[in-house]
Structures are given as structure tokens and as C-alpha cells.
Amino acid sequence: MTRNASTELGEFLRARRAELTPRSVGLPGGTVRRVPGLRREEVATLAAISTDYYTRLEQGRVQASEPVLDAITRVLDLDEDQRAYVFELAGKEPARPRPQGMQKVHPHLRRLLDDLASLPAMVLGRQMDVLAWNPLAAALVGDFAQLPAEERNYARMVFSPAMRELYADWETTARTTVAQLRMEAAHNAGSPRLTTLVNDLSEQDPDFRRWWSAHHVAARTTGTKTLNHPIAGTLVLEWDTLTAGTDPDQQLIIWTATPDTPTEEGLRFLASWAAGGREAGRGALG
Structure with missing residues (x-):
């Protein structure tokens, strides 16, 4: 992953994090926050990774694995296009979701x-x-x-x-x-x-x-x-x-x-x- 891609990934994750509220991801709310959205430690906890690791990811100082990216995209409630964009920036192939049920022709x-x-x-x-x-x-x-x-x-x-x-x-x-x-x-x-x-x-x-x-x-x-x-x-x-x-x-x-x-x-x-x-x-x- 290039430095530019790393920076873009960090900025994208921060922007999506800012759009969420604790209540929207099942966390207790009610406290007044100086900045909108989730805190880094909250995203890290929900994704089962360390706060330091997630912080370095947003800062473009570490390259995440596919399982970590998959967990973060779920926490941030990204749609399929956003998820594909994250994996593209990280130079990874997104895991295809397991097919469910019988297919019907579009x-x-x-x-x-x-x-x-x-x-x-x-x-x-x-x-x-x-x-x-x-x-x-x-x-x-x-x-x-x-x-x-x-x-x-x-x-x-x-x-x-x-x-x-x-x-x-x-x-x-x-x-x-x-x-x-x-x-x-x-x-x-x-x-x-x-x-x-x-x-x-x-x-x-x-x-x-x-x-x-x-x-x-x-x-x-x-x-x-x-x-x-x-x-x-x-x-x-x-x-x-x-x-x-x-x-x-x-x-x-x-x-x-x-x-x-x-x-x-x-x-x-x-x-x-x-x-x-x-x-x-x-x-x-x-």
C-alpha cells in the first residue's frame, strides 16, 4: 500500500467514524462529546483490536490484514461499495460474503x-x-x-x-x-x-x-x-x-x-x- 493510499484510507475511516453515534452501534450514549462520531477506542473495541493498532491504521503507519479490515468495515457499517473501496486502498481482495439461499435471476x-x-x-x-x-x-x-x-x-x-x-x-x-x-x-x-x-x-x-x-x-x-x-x-x-x-x-x-x-x-x-x-x-x- 502506497503512502498516498495509506493516507486516503486513514482519512476515509475517520470520515466514516465521524458519521456514527454510540447508540447506532449499540454503545451507551448520553455524554457530551467535543467531536462528533465514535472515538477511536470505541471502534477498536468493537473490532476486537487494540486502540494503538487502530490509531496507527488511521495515521497510515500500519497495514491491516483482511480479517482486521473486514471487522472494521462491519463496525463502521460500510456498504458494499465503501467496503470494496477500503480493500482497494489497502491493496487487499475483499472476502466475498457467503451466499445465502437459492439464487433468482435478476x-x-x-x-x-x-x-x-x-x-x-x-x-x-x-x-x-x-x-x-x-x-x-x-x-x-x-x-x-x-x-x-x-x-x-x-x-x-x-x-x-x-x-x-x-x-x-x-x-x-x-x-x-x-x-x-x-x-x-x-x-x-x-x-x-x-x-x-x-x-x-x-x-x-x-x-x-x-x-x-x-x-x-x-x-x-x-x-x-x-x-x-x-x-x-x-x-x-x-x-x-x-x-x-x-x-x-x-x-x-x-x-x-x-x-x-x-x-x-x-x-x-x-x-x-x-x-x-x-x-x-x-x-x-x-
Whole structure:
């Protein structure tokens, strides 16, 4: 952490401290104070650190660890943006809060999916759960609405017999999926849902068990997949990932075709087929 960043961090903490009252953090009030806000010793006590340590932190003379920063941001009741700012100034990575409950697709992403009528798209959440999809994605990959909510998971689907036939290079797709799931495990350590998913796939599929044990990791970014689709024929699709600013644990996956190619014609045919003769379904997990 640079001297300027240290000074800025100290000034920021002092400013936030001045905005609080003893009563707002559960301390007895009533005494007249010469300056507004909490005292340094009160913040230190609530954060379970020494007053001298906290004083030196505000003065830019010490570098705090992630647990200490986490405790201080809780005491000062900082919102997520303020908390991220503190960790950025300190040169630390903020600990991600433990996910709670079942995810639901963000309404903005839901509306975006509805507008992407000519492109297959779906929203993946934590541990690669399929949170939402549009009709063309269902026609392309499979009717998610026919699956129980707890089984709408992309990694689980990749290791199904149908996906082994759909993807021309299934092994590469499956290896990449396992590596991406490993990355999810780092972000969501201790998730019971992820543990159940990994245990189920390890018991059911020796390929998954072997590749999971290899500990390869990969981020979900962009790529190309070739599909042997039973209705639209061979499709060579490029896919891209857009992370939601409102929830980094939700990612919009969009498949596109190169213009003026057989794949583009195949997608148009598939869209027409899905709209005219099949309820491809739209939905959201939860």
C-alpha cells in the first residue's frame, strides 16, 4: 500500500467514524462529546483490536490484514461499495460474503433474455446453476423447464448422455466445464449445494471424477463450440460471457453465429421451429 493510499484510507475511516453515534452501534450514549462520531477506542473495541493498532491504521503507519479490515468495515457499517473501496486502498481482495439461499435471476437479465429472441442465451449462477433461459437456448441445448429445479445445472447436464451426443468435441467441453466448476468452488467454498453436485457427479461419472481430481481451473470467458443438433444440423457457435454488475454471481451466456454462414441459417431455422412447433419454455430457477 502506497503512502498516498495509506493516507486516503486513514482519512476515509475517520470520515466514516465521524458519521456514527454510540447508540447506532449499540454503545451507551448520553455524554457530551467535543467531536462528533465514535472515538477511536470505541471502534477498536468493537473490532476486537487494540486502540494503538487502530490509531496507527488511521495515521497510515500500519497495514491491516483482511480479517482486521473486514471487522472494521462491519463496525463502521460500510456498504458494499465503501467496503470494496477500503480493500482497494489497502491493496487487499475483499472476502466475498457467503451466499445465502437459492439464487433468482435478476430482473434486468430476465428482460434482456426476453429481448434476445434471435440468439440463444441463458443465465448461469453459482456452481453453474441455470437460473434462466430464452426459448432458443432451450431449443438448442435442451428444455430446462422439463428438469426439476434442483437439477437445472449446466455441469450436471454436460455429463448427461444427451450432451455427449450434442457436442461434437464433448471431451473438451466437459474438461472445460470441470475446470470452470473448480473455479466456482474457490468462490463458493463450503457451499452444501456445490458439495452435493461434486459428490453426485464423482459417483456417477468416472471422467468427471478423474478430471476433478486433476485440479485444473478456468474462468468462463469466451470460446467456440460445434454442436451436432438433431433439428438444425451442424452448428459452429461462438459464445461469450457477460457478468452482471448487479450480481457478479450471475453471468449471461450468449451464443452467436458468424454472419452469412450455414450456422446462421441453422439458428434461424431452429428459432422458427421452436416458435412454431414446440414450447421451448422460458423460466427461472426458484
